[in-house]
Amino acid sequence: MPTITLTSFLSNFTLGFADGLTVPFALTAGLSSLGNTRTVIYAGMAEICAGSISMGIGGYLAARPSSTSATSSSTSAEVEDGEKEQMSSSDGLLPPCHRCQEANEVEETKDSPIVAGLAVSFGYLLGGILPLFPYFFVGMENVHVGLAWSFGVCVVALFLFGFGKDFILTRNDKGVGGEDVGKRRVRRAVWEGVEMALLGSVAAVAAVLCVKAFEGLV
Numbered sequence: 001m002p003t004i005t006l007t008s009f010l011s012n013f014t015l016g017f018a019d020g021l022t023v024p025f026a027l028t029a030g031l032s033s034l035g036n037t038r039t040v041i042y043a044g045m046a047e048i049c050a051g052s053i054s055m056g057i058g059g060y061l062a063a064r065p066s067s068t069s070a071t072s073s074s075t076s077a078e079v080e081d082g083e084k085e086q087m088s089s090s091d092g093l094l095p096p097c098h099r100c101q102e103a104n105e106v107e108e109t110k111d112s113p114i115v116a117g118l119a120v121s122f123g124y125l126l127g128g129i130l131p132l133f134p135y136f137f138v139g140m141e142n143v144h145v146g147l148a149w150s151f152g153v154c155v156v157a158l159f160l161f162g163f164g165k166d167f168i169l170t171r172n173d174k175g176v177g178g179e180d181v182g183k184r185r186v187r188r189a190v191w192e193g194v195e196m197a198l199l200g201s202v203a204a205v206a207a208v209l210c211v212k213a214f215e216g217l218v
Contacts, residue, residue: 006169007169008116009115009119010165010168012059012063012115012116012119012120012123013119013122014123014161015055015059015120015123016052016055016056016059016119016121016122016123016124016125016127017123017124017126017127017161018123018196019051019055019124019127020051020052020055020124020125020126020127020128020129020130021127021131021157022154022203022204022207023047023051023128024044024047024048024051024127024128024131025150025154025203025204025207026203026204026207026210027043027047028040028043028044028131028146028150029150029204029207029208030207030210030211031043031044032143032146032211033211034143035141036143037135037138037139037141037143037146038140040132040135040143041132041135041136044128044131045132047128048124048125048128048132052121052122052124052125052128053121055120055121055123055124056117056118056120056121056124058117058120059113059116059119059120060113060114060116061113062116063112063116064113130153130154130157131150131153131154133153134146134149134150134153135150151204151208154200155197155204158196158197158200158201159193159194159196159197160193161193161196162192162193162195162196163189163190163192163193164189165192166185166189166192166193167185167186170185170188
């Protein structure tokens with residue numbers, strides 16, 4: 001029976017959110033060289049719509065159980081039933097069931113494919129809107145100002161999201177000995193936020209450098 005957990009939801013959401021920040025930013029960075037804010041907005045919105053749908057479908061298909069898993073589960077169930085019959089017909093001494101553990105592992109619950117797909121899709125949609133948002137507030141010819149603000153928004157959003165995600169997931173951390181759990185959670189969350197911001201910045205800077213490298217060739 002598919003289940004929904006906060007950890008799995010945030011994991012799928014993070015996948016879509018990270019791609020939603022970097023891919024549309026790379027697109028808007030490239031289109032910024034054309035010098036027209038309207039072109040950046042139109043193309044960016046089209047990419048976000050298509051990308052969120054595509055990522056959502058990918059998340060749904062990835063979470064959906066495969067035919068191989070179904071076959072393995074059925075086979076394990078048959079083996080377990082056979083062993084139970086043998087045990088019931090024995091002299092009362094129950095032999096060790098080596099396959100029971102395997103059957104239980106196969107029967108572990110999976111994430112809901114629909115929820116997984118929606119989490120990835122929503123993450124991509126939200127992440128994609130953020131780098132595009134500043135372009136709505138700059139003039140038609142101030143596209144480079146929009147690009148600068150877009151970069152800043154991406155870095156801040158990545159940090160805040162990384163911090164919040166780690167802080168939420170470690171809310172049940174009990175700590176060790178007399179350790180201050182609150183401070184340790186904050187330190188870990190800050191590092192997670194910095195790490196996400198740095199990785200996202202690398203992708204954003206790479207996009208801008210690619211645009212600059214090919215700007216004079218076309």
